[in-house]
Amino acid sequence: xxxxxxxxxVDPLELIAFCAWCFAVALAGCIxxxxxxxxxxxxxxxxxxxxxxxxxxxxxxxxxxxxxxAIVHVRAGRINWxxxxxxxPPSMVGAVVGGYVSGLLPDDALLVAIGAVLIxxxxxxxxxxxxxxxxxxxxxxxxxxxxxxxxxxGVGLLGGVVGLILGSLRMPALxxxxxxxxARAVGTNLTVGVCVGIAGxxxxxxxxxxxxxxxxxxxxxxxxxxxxxxxxGRLSERQLLRAIGAMLIVAGLxxxxxxxx
Numbered sequence: 689x690x691x692x693x694x695x696x697x698v699d700p701l702e703l704i705a706f707c708a709w710c711f712a713v714a715l716a717g718c719i720x721x722x723x724x725x726x727x728x729x730x731x732x733x734x735x736x737x738x739x740x741x742x743x744x745x746x747x748x749x750x751x752x753x754x755x756x757x758a759i760v761h762v763r764a765g766r767i768n769w770x771x772x773x774x775x776x777p778p779s780m781v782g783a784v785v786g787g788y789v790s791g792l793l794p795d796d797a798l799l800v801a802i803g804a805v806l807i808x809x810x811x812x813x814x815x816x817x818x819x820x821x822x823x824x825x826x827x828x829x830x831x832x833x834x835x836x837x838x839x840x841x842g843v844g845l846l847g848g849v850v851g852l853i854l855g856s857l858r859m860p861a862l863x864x865x866x867x868x869x870x871a872r873a874v875g876t877n878l879t880v881g882v883c884v885g886i887a888g889x890x891x892x893x894x895x896x897x898x899x900x901x902x903x904x905x906x907x908x909x910x911x912x913x914x915x916x917x918x919x920x921g922r923l924s925e926r927q928l929l930r931a932i933g934a935m936l937i938v939a940g941l942x943x944x945x946x947x948x949x
Contacts, residue, residue: 706735706901707908710749714909718757718916721859721874723881723909725750725852726809729802732851732905736898739798740791743851744892745902747787750853751885752906753913754878760917761875768872771862774833776880779840779858780887786848787891793849799944802850806940809856814934835865840880848888853881878917 709731717724729746736742761767790798839861847854855877862873889897 702735703904706731707904710905710908711912714753714756714912715916718753718878718913719919721757721877722855723750723753723757723853723878723913724856725753726806726854726856728905729806729851732901733799733802736901737896739802740793740892741896741898742901743790743798743802744787744889744897745899745905746851747783747847747853747885747888747892748897748902749885749905749909751882751889753909754853754855754881754885756910756913757917758875758878758882760914761878764875766871766875767879768831768868768876771831771833771836771866771868771872772876772879775836775840775876776883777840778837779844779880779884782841782844782846783848783853783884783887784891786845786850787888788848788894790849790851791892791894796948798850800948803940803944805846805850805852807937807944808940810934810937810940814937831867832865835861839865844884844887847884848891851888851892853884853888855881 710728713724713728725746728749729743732746732749733739733742736745758767793801839858843854843857843861846852846857858880859873859877862868862877863870868876889902
């Protein structure tokens with residue numbers, strides 16, 4: 689029988705630590721236009737009933753955090769709604785399929801997949817010296833909608849499997865391949881992330897989602913996301929991203945070790 693409740697079986701101190709981590713992750717991530725579900729994921733899995741249900745809760749928390757931050761960006765006019773309209777539907781389809789597939793994978797295989805993704809993200813962040821440059825466009829040239837659709841589908845699928853909205857993959861694609869400006873890419877990326885979060889939870893529902901954990905993590909993430917979005921552009925991001933990269937690699941290795949031991 690599927691386990692639906694996690695919070696009741698977790699030590700209160702662990703829940704407090706989990707909430708503090710959710711707040712900190714949302715705050716740090718939304719400063720640079722991301723919700724960083726990839727570094728929240730290990731903590732979520734530690735208090736989840738099993739990996740697939742924890743991944744479902746994590747992607748839901750990411751969607752809620754993205755929604756809170758997106759509200760700030762909507763008010764600031766940093767959303768490309770036309771691009772959102774093209775990118776969100778394939779992203780949601782991919783996330784639903786990925787969430788369903790994750791429930792079919794053995795727990796150890798899912799942990800290895802999550803660990804590999806975390807290590808990949810961390811390595812990229814440590815190796816990257818600059819934010820990916822925006823593709824040069826002539827005045828009046830349209831954005832590359834085909835790239836937006838393919839990116840949305842692919843990133844949504846992978847995110848659904850591992851329980852992430854993967855804004856850290858979508859953002860470079862928006863800048864480099866789709867050709868969006870940095871400011872509007874931040875807001876559009878978070879808004880698409882809201883849809884991916886909803887679809888990912890739907891995809892994970894057949895195998896069970898830790899709904900209590902999702903609610904607790906979301907409540908802790910919203911204040912951090914709102915504050916982080918208001919601080920966008922005011923803090924240096926290079927050192928922050930490199931620190932995140934190091935944490936991702938450590939978390940990914942720990943996840944892989946947990947799967948094979």
